[in-house]
Amino acid sequence: MDPASKDKKKNILTTLKKFTRFLEPSKYILFLIILLSGISGLVGITGSFLLRPIINNYIVPGDVRGLGYAVAVLTVIYLSGALSTLAGNRLMVRVTQKIIYELRMDLFHHVDSLPLSYYDANSDGNIMSYFTNDIDTIENALNSCFSIMVQSFVTVIGSIIMMFVLNVPLTLFTMVCFVVILFIIYYNSKVSKQYYAKRQQYSGDLNGFAREMMEGQKVEKVFGHERENLKSFHILNEDLRIASTKAFAYSGVMTPMVVSIGFINYTFTASAGALMVIKGLIDIGTLASYLIFVRQFSVPVNQFTQQMNLFLSAVSGMERIFTVLETEPEIDEGEITLSPAKTDKTGNYVKADDFTGAWGWETPQLDNLIPLKGDVRFHDVTFGYDSNRKILDGINLYAKPGQKIAFVGSTGAGKTTIINLINRFYEIYGGQITYDGIDIRDIRKKDLRKSLSLVLQDTHLFSGTITDNIRYGNLEATDEEVRGAAMLSNADSFIRRLPNGYDTMIKNDGDNLSLGQRQLLAIARAAVANPPVLILDEATSSIDTRTEELVEAGMDAIMKNRTVFVIAHRLSTVHNANAILVLDHGHVVERGTHDELLAQKGRYYKLYHGMMQLT
Numbered sequence: 274m275d276p277a278s279k280d281k282k283k284n285i286l287t288t289l290k291k292f293t294r295f296l297e298p299s300k301y302i303l304f305l306i307i308l309l310s311g312i313s314g315l316v317g318i319t320g321s322f323l324l325r326p327i328i329n330n331y332i333v334p335g336d337v338r339g340l341g342y343a344v345a346v347l348t349v350i351y352l353s354g355a356l357s358t359l360a361g362n363r364l365m366v367r368v369t370q371k372i373i374y375e376l377r378m379d380l381f382h383h384v385d386s387l388p389l390s391y392y393d394a395n396s397d398g399n400i401m402s403y404f405t406n407d408i409d410t411i412e413n414a415l416n417s418c419f420s421i422m423v424q425s426f427v428t429v430i431g432s433i434i435m436m437f438v439l440n441v442p443l444t445l446f447t448m449v450c451f452v453v454i455l456f457i458i459y460y461n462s463k464v465s466k467q468y469y470a471k472r473q474q475y476s477g478d479l480n481g482f483a484r485e486m487m488e489g490q491k492v493e494k495v496f497g498h499e500r501e502n503l504k505s506f507h508i509l510n511e512d513l514r515i516a517s518t519k520a521f522a523y524s525g526v527m528t529p530m531v532v533s534i535g536f537i538n539y540t541f542t543a544s545a546g547a548l549m550v551i552k553g554l555i556d557i558g559t560l561a562s563y564l565i566f567v568r569q570f571s572v573p574v575n576q577f578t579q580q581m582n583l584f585l586s587a588v589s590g591m592e593r594i595f596t597v598l599e600t601e602p603e604i605d606e607g608e609i610t611l612s613p614a615k616t617d618k619t620g621n622y623v624k625a626d627d628f629t630g631a632w633g634w635e636t637p638q639l640d641n642l643i644p645l646k647g648d649v650r651f652h653d654v655t656f657g658y659d660s661n662r663k664i665l666d667g668i669n670l671y672a673k674p675g676q677k678i679a680f681v682g683s684t685g686a687g688k689t690t691i692i693n694l695i696n697r698f699y700e701i702y703g704g705q706i707t708y709d710g711i712d713i714r715d716i717r718k719k720d721l722r723k724s725l726s727l728v729l730q731d732t733h734l735f736s737g738t739i740t741d742n743i744r745y746g747n748l749e750a751t752d753e754e755v756r757g758a759a760m761l762s763n764a765d766s767f768i769r770r771l772p773n774g775y776d777t778m779i780k781n782d783g784d785n786l787s788l789g790q791r792q793l794l795a796i797a798r799a800a801v802a803n804p805p806v807l808i809l810d811e812a813t814s815s816i817d818t819r820t821e822e823l824v825e826a827g828m829d830a831i832m833k834n835r836t837v838f839v840i841a842h843r844l845s846t847v848h849n850a851n852a853i854l855v856l857d858h859g860h861v862v863e864r865g866t867h868d869e870l871l872a873q874k875g876r877y878y879k880l881y882h883g884m885m886q887l888t
């Protein structure tokens with residue numbers, strides 16, 4: 274065996290071994306299913322074998338009573354076989370759904386815990402296809418393969434034993450055919466598995482492309498990219514067509530070949546057996562029983578091969594799913610958590626049983642809590658999305674509680690990247706980021722992110738009502754708090770004008786709302802979270818002046834008494850910032866208030882006077 278095929282076999286076994294953890298909880302039912310499938314297989318063998326005594330003892334001598342008795346026994350045997358098959362199938366359907374349910378849950382949970390870098394490297398469509406294509410193939414295989422393969426296996430082995438019992442020379446010839454059939458199956462499965470794996474990969478790519486195209490419909494239409502998109506889709510579709518054709522062609526020839534060899538075997542053994550009967554070497558009952566085994570023999574082998582294809586494509590699906598399940602999730606070694614806080618008699622900041630309106634950082638080392646204030650500092654921070662390209666280099670900045678810090682700089686300067694690091698969406702290479710004096714790596718991510726709210730220019734809305742979407746910022750918020758947040762952020766007036774007000778359903782990521790309205794909802798969502806630190810990415814997209822005023826007023830309202838980081842796309846909005854940081858190629862090149870920076874007559878001055886472009 275060549276090393277490559279040895280590796281593949283090892284891979285299949287390793288994948289199956291990994292998959293046993295999903296089978297483990299249902300192991301007793303699976304054992305029962307194996308037993309029931311085995312009974313179904315044995316019933317077929319027993320029925321065929323009994324034909325010999327029935328012919329020899331009742332039909333040839335003409336014993337009608339005895340024949341009636343034998344038919345009754347056969348009926349009971351076949352009925353018990355049918356009942357075993359039925360019970361096995363019913364149980365398998367239930368077990369399959371249980372296994373698939375657990376697999377989907379694990380997959381979703383894991384995909385949800387992966388770092389953003391994983392999403393940067395994998396297309397949405399490809400990730401989606403784990404939940405659709407791959408899970409579907411595993412479901413199909415579990416539904417049918419398991420019991421049919423056990424049943425076929427028992428039938429094949431049982432038939433071989435019975436054929437040897439009935440006649441050794443004829444069976445030796447049948448065995449030659451059997452080996453040829455096994456060789457065809459082995460070779461065919463080996464080749465078709467490769468194409469099944471490719472097919473699944475291409476199908477993921479195709480889904481990804483179609484999804485991207487649907488999401489970017491407006492851009493596609495505006496730039497007239499229909500023809501190019503069709504061309505790219507054609508290439509992906511062609512790859513999928515070729516891989517699918519090869520996969521199905523290889524697996525498709527297996528059945529006719531196995532059946533043909535079965536017929537050759539049948540013709541030969543029937544002729545040779547008939548001669549043996551004429552010569553008196555065997556009796557007619559033995560020949561009839563033997564021929565039924567030969568006839569039946571190719572059916573389970575054939576079934577086995579068909580199920581093998583399903584099984585192999587399910588293994589490809591499992592392999593793909595395990596590569597996701599084994600991807601390192603977002604690391605979170607932080608132990609410091611947020612707790613409701615109160616001040617005790619001695620003036621210490623301590624843990625409160627209920628929420629008092631204040632939060633504190635609870636550390637394993639200290640009895641008292643560290644007050645949550647919103648003091649964020651960068652100390653010599655260095656970062657790159659991939660190891661060979663530095664995006665931020667030696668960034669130092671501080672934001673004291675309640676201060677407004679604005680980032681300005683040309684596109685690609687690193688403004689969004691700084692925000693990504695405060696949230697710990699990505700890990701820094703060098704330096705340190707502190708929050709209220711604590712290294713953010715020591716804070717549990719969930720708690721760190723709870724203390725920050727993010728308003729992005731490209732607002733993401735979920736399917737649900739307007740209220741649900743605002744409440745996304747704080748799931749415990751009451752309806753009054755949701756309305757309060759909407760009022761504070763100026764979203765209330767437009768919401769109330771909608772036909773169903775706060776109960777209006779958001780469709781397709783907010784397609785039924787204007788850009789400005791979506792921004793207002795995002796601000797309301799941040800307001801309801803009520804965090805000490807707020808990160809705002811100003812909208813660059815032109816919204817009408819009236820809505821723009823509303824958005825700006827909404828932002829101003831929620832900025833009060835919080836530390837705010839603003840990515841400014843218009844210099845008119847940063848006048849009142851406590852500090853403006855001008856970024857260029859990952860470095861802070863200027864810092865100061867609006868007046869200080871104008872006085873410096875540097876880059877900010879040029880930007881402000883239109884001597885340089887901001888974006």
Ligand SMILES: Nc1ncnc2c1ncn2[C@@H]1O[C@H](COP(=O)(O)OP(=O)(O)OP(=O)(O)O)[C@@H](O)[C@H]1O
Pocket residue numbers: 393658659664682683684685686687688689690691888
């Ligand atoms: N997910 C990512 N993976 C790899 N590189 C990235 C990623 N996001 C951003 N970059 C790169 O990092 C650099 C800084 O990008 P960043 O988004 O921080 O710029 P920005 O100042 O916010 O720009 P803009 O004003 O256009 O939003 C750019 O060169 C960009 O190509």
